[in-house]
Amino acid sequence: MQLRYKFTLILITLILSVKAQSVEKDVLFFVDNDPVYISEFLRVYNKNLDLVQDESQKDVDEYLTLFTNYKLKLKEARALGLHNKSTYKRELLNYRKQLAKSFMTDTKVTEAMVEEAYERISYEVKANHILVKVEENASPEDTLVAYNSILKFRNRALNEGFETVRKEVHNGKSVFGEELGYFSGFRMVYKFENAAFNTGVDEISKPFRTRFGYHIVHVLDKRKSRGERTVAHIMIVEKKGDSLAEKPKVRIQDIYKKINQGEDFEALAKQFSDDQSSASKGGLLKSFSGGQLGSQEFEDVAFGLNNIDDVSEPFQTKYGWHIVKLIGKKPIPTYEAIRPELEEKVKRDDRSKLIDEALYKSLKTKYGIDDKQPALDYFESILSEDYFKRTWRLPNGFTEDKPLVKIGEKQFLYKDFGNYLFEAQRRRGQKGSFKSIVLKKYEEFLHSNLVTYQEDNLENDNEEFAHIVNEYRDGLLLFDLMETTIWNVAKTDSVGIQDFYKTHKNKYVLPQRIDAVVASSSKQKVLKKVAKLLEKNMALDQIKTLVNSNDKVEVIFTSGIMDANHQALPKSFQFKKGISKVYKHNEAFVIVQTKEVLPKTPQTLEEAKGIVINDYQAFKEESWLKDLGNKYKIQINQDALNSIKTQIKK
Structure with a gap:
């Protein structure tokens, strides 16, 4: 028995020794006793490789220095307890919730919405509309009055002509009859966009409701999108307070004459344009599509130029006087090229409600939630008219500990939904039968808890999500640390700033x-x-x-x-x-x-103060990092580092 016991002990020791060696090989360095693993370093290094501008940061040894400094700062942040601050926790929670949304969408539904959005931005609709305003939570009586009004306007428009009715009924208060011009996808709320794009040219839509009220739309024209324009411009602005400065209109006319004399547009832009962001580039602006700029006048001129190298006459906008030259024309990008941008827009748009519905459906399937909920009959039976007065209470003998629904590992009881019903009565607009109220509130309760449960467990389900949350968690912590330790201190350390300025005076x-x-x-x-x-x-x-x-x-x-x-x-x-x-x-x-x-x-300290403070902050940070290096010991696993260098070279 003793021999068998000794053999087992030796075997366990060998296994633990091998395991320890394996773990040690996976560690790149220690900050005191905290290990930092090869996998984390490689993931961050490879992720940032294409983003860094400084070639030295692509060198493994140089990047390791940055990374160890990063970990030193995080060690200090936690030692100072910054991760326990309520503001830090709140901001991290908000970010995590926002990020989770992008990981919890139904991909098929999202794809369909993105494809529809691409079709919409490929065209422009010209339309006018009549709106009868009514609040979203208006009473049934007010809603019916608004609906009957818009229906009456539609019938009149069909007989008398839309424009005649539109101009007559507009009062700018309760009824609006407006010319909308041309618009494309995402320029209107989704329900309005749907009505406009689904109505034929010269037709009047049926009444439809948005959050603003009831509308009818008269579609005047549909055309292919004009795509993008790339232009260069020369801009002359008025020099306020300079009495000797030439009038912008006179100066722009002089420049225009020089262009007509055959002088080079780009050269003139470099010499005379007051738009400093584009002058050095010969007046070249970033490409834009309709509705992107803050000046309709500028867009109209730019899109009115037909041939490459065409030059406009001088014209005025709220920014100044311009001459525009057409550099390039580009049609709507391909679907694949613009898809990521469209997906982000879809998720921020009213379209997201359809995506949410698809998410709820998939989560119900994932967690085995039945659409039928027999318990709702019980909750319907305990409601009373007091619910509409907001004085309703859960009755005596309420069955609070009975199971209601289970989501994953979390069991919800009758009391959870009962409390939800109680809190919900405080909201305005509680109308309808007890049955419809209970059904609506249960759907809200279920959907909210489905999403919350999925969010809470998303790091276990999705490795990419876990990495992004960890990176933001550390980044936020680092920002707090730098703000409290370096940035704010350096700004308020007037004596230190003055001494630093005196020492480096020749620089300013x-x-x-x-x-x-x-x-x-x-x-x-x-x-x-x-x-x-x-x-x-x-x-x-x-x-x-x-x-x-x-x-x-x-x-x-x-x-x-x-x-x-x-x-x-x-x-x-x-x-x-x-x-x-x-x-x-x-x-x-x-x-x-x-x-x-x-x-x-x-320069005096006052004249150079901004630059001096920046330099002083950099000086303080460098000194502080040396102190952290002495406070927390860094131990590099040289074998692991050599292994990383070999992997990267391959």
């Missing part, structure tokens, strides 16, 4: 600048004439009068304080007083009259 200097006038022309000969006039200190308006004519703009001036990176200055320009030679710049010729050279100027 305004560059050399000039007070100058830049003359630009497509003709070198013209600039030689302008240079002579500038030498005589002639006013710019006078020079323009002499050089330009009503039909032809030969020169445009730009003046002000400029540094070496100003768009009007050639890269090779040397800062010195006087009138420069003629430079070739942005496909035009320029001369520069430098009135004064402003030397490099040290």
Whole structure:
């Protein structure tokens, strides 16, 4: 017996030893005694590989340094108890609930809704409508009055003409008769969109209800979507407070004349456009489709250009004066290309209600929930008229501990639904028979608990969901830590900021600048004439009068304080007083009259405060990380690291 006992003990020891070695091989490093596994490092490294801009972060050793610093910070955050803060827990819970929605949709129903949405955005409908307003929770009497009104308007519209009735009944309060213009998918609430797209051209829809009230829609036209436009523009805005600045309308007309004279649009945009985000790119804007911009005037002009390289006449929007050049036209993207974007829109739209219904149905199937619920008869029998007065109570002798429905491992009792009924009576709009009220409230109760149970157990069902939640949990914790330990402290540490500024004062200097006038022309000969006039200190308006004519703009001036990176200055320009030679710049010729050279100027702490605080925060963080490295010991498993490097090279 003793020999058998010894043999068993040796065997158990060997098994535990092998298991320990296996676990140790899976560990990349320890933060004190907390293990960090190879699998986590590889997953995060591979996930972020294509996102990092700094090539050094793609190096395994460099990335490991970032990762160990990350884990040090998380260790400190938990040591400070930041994971126990109520605000942290609340935000994490809200995010988790929001994320869970994307993992709990019925894929077949979602796909059908996305396909329908693609069909809708491929067309545009032009329509007008009449709306009779009525609240969503209006009484049956008010609802009937609104319905009868819209029905009467429809009958009149069929006989008298929609436009005649629309203009007559509109009062801007209870009845609205509006022109809607063209619209595509997602521009209206889903029920309205359905009615518009399912009604034929020149037809009037049957009455339908949205959350705003009852509508009828008159469809005037349907056409293929105009797709996307890519344009470049030159924008001139009014310089408020600058009395010497040229009027935007005059300046844009001068630029337009230069375009008609054959000068390059992109070069002129680089020289003169006040839209700094696009000027350096020759005025190029991101592609857009109808309804995407905040200016209908701009869209109408852009979509009105038919041929590539067509240029509009100057026009005004609320942003300023523009000239637009058509760069590209693109039809609606393919379904596969736009599908992910459409799916996100569908989930945020009224369409989501249909997706929710499909989810409830699938969860009932998953957890074996029968549609029939015999217990509802009992709950119907205990309701009274007090429910409508919001004074109803569960009766004496209420059967509270009887099983009602089981979802997974969780058993719900009569008392759970009874309490739900009691709380629900406080809501407004409790109308209908006891039977219909109990059925509706039970569906709400069941659906809510089905979703909650699935959400609570989603990390066990879905590995990807678990990873994303963990990443957000750590990221949120890290944000709280940095805010309390570095960012807020650095902002309020006035003495530390002042000392840091004094130590690094040479870093905070305004560059050399000039007070100058830049003359630009497509003709070198013209600039030689302008240079002579500038030498005589002639006013710019006078020079323009002499050089330009009503039909032809030969020169445009730009003046002000400029540094070496100003768009009007050639890269090779040397800062010195006087009138420069003629430079070739942005496909035009320029001369520069430098009135004064402003030397490099040290910035005061107040002038450079934003940059100083950022630098001070980085300095504090670097020092703090060194302290954390001393506080929590990092032990790297070199064999595991070598194994990772081998895997990545393959």
